[in-house]
Amino acid sequence: MIKSIVWSDSAVYDMKNIENYIAKDSIKYAKIVRKEILLVIKDLIKFPKKGRIVPEDKDEYFREMLVGNYRVMCEIISDVILISAVFHVAMKISNSNLKKL
Numbered sequence: 001m002i003k004s005i006v007w008s009d010s011a012v013y014d015m016k017n018i019e020n021y022i023a024k025d026s027i028k029y030a031k032i033v034r035k036e037i038l039l040v041i042k043d044l045i046k047f048p049k050k051g052r053i054v055p056e057d058k059d060e061y062f063r064e065m066l067v068g069n070y071r072v073m074c075e076i077i078s079d080v081i082l083i084s085a086v087f088h089v090a091m092k093i094s095n096s097n098l099k100k101l
Contacts, residue, residue: 002048003079005041011073014086018070037072037086040065044074044081056093 015034022030043050051065054073061076066089073085087093 001079002045002076002081005044005081005083007083008085011083011085018086018088033068033070037067037070040067040072041074041083048076048081 015037019030019034022033040050049060049063051063051072051074053060054062054064063074063076065072065074069089070086071089071091072083073087075082075084
């Protein structure tokens with residue numbers, strides 16, 4: 001059973017950057033995107049294996065949820081879910097930087 005969700009510093013930074021970027025055009029839409037991402041993350045307490053295994057990694061405990069144009073990356077570590085990154089689907093990631101997110 002999952003007891004908590006923890007955000008990495010880089011994931012917090014990612015969310016702030018996403019919100020600021022969208023808010024340049026629409027504060028309203030920035031708030032909507034933020035809310036949608038947070039709702040998906042909140043569901044992880046009940047459904048920790050929600051989403052799919054990250055295709056670049058193939059580890060069943062390293063998962064991602066697609067929320068609009070964003071990938072929310074998380075790792076299941078015992079009874080904690082670590083939100084490791086949030087980024088636009090157009091961004092490419094490599095195996096070498098997956099787990100350091």
